[in-house]
Amino acid sequence: xxxxxxxxxxxxxxxxxxxxxxxxxxxxxxxxxxxxxxxxxxxxxxxxxxxxxxxxxxxxxxxxx
Numbered sequence: 001x002x003x004x005x006x007x008x009x010x011x012x013x014x015x016x017x018x019x020x021x022x023x024x025x026x027x028x029x030x031x032x033x034x035x036x037x038x039x040x041x042x043x044x045x046x047x048x049x050x051x052x053x054x055x056x057x058x059x060x061x062x063x064x065x
Contacts, residue, residue, distance in 0.1 A: 002045045017052045024048070 005013040006021060013021050028044060038044050 002043070002049045005049070006045065017049060018056050019052070 005016055010021055013024060017024060028048060031044060036044060
């Protein structure tokens with residue numbers, strides 16, 4: 001799923017994760033510089049995407065509530 005976002009149309013990643021592709025890749029680079037890495041079952045890309053969706057879901061709920 002994350003690879004489809006990253007490799008697909010630029011609007012896809014912006015709509016799903018609320019950031020442009022370049023920023024997503026830059027953030028992955030910063031996390032790797034802090035020695036974060038893939039886990040046994042999830043890539044770092046997937047972990048970040050899940051985190052961003054959770055955070056954005058919470059903030060969107062607050063905005064509409």
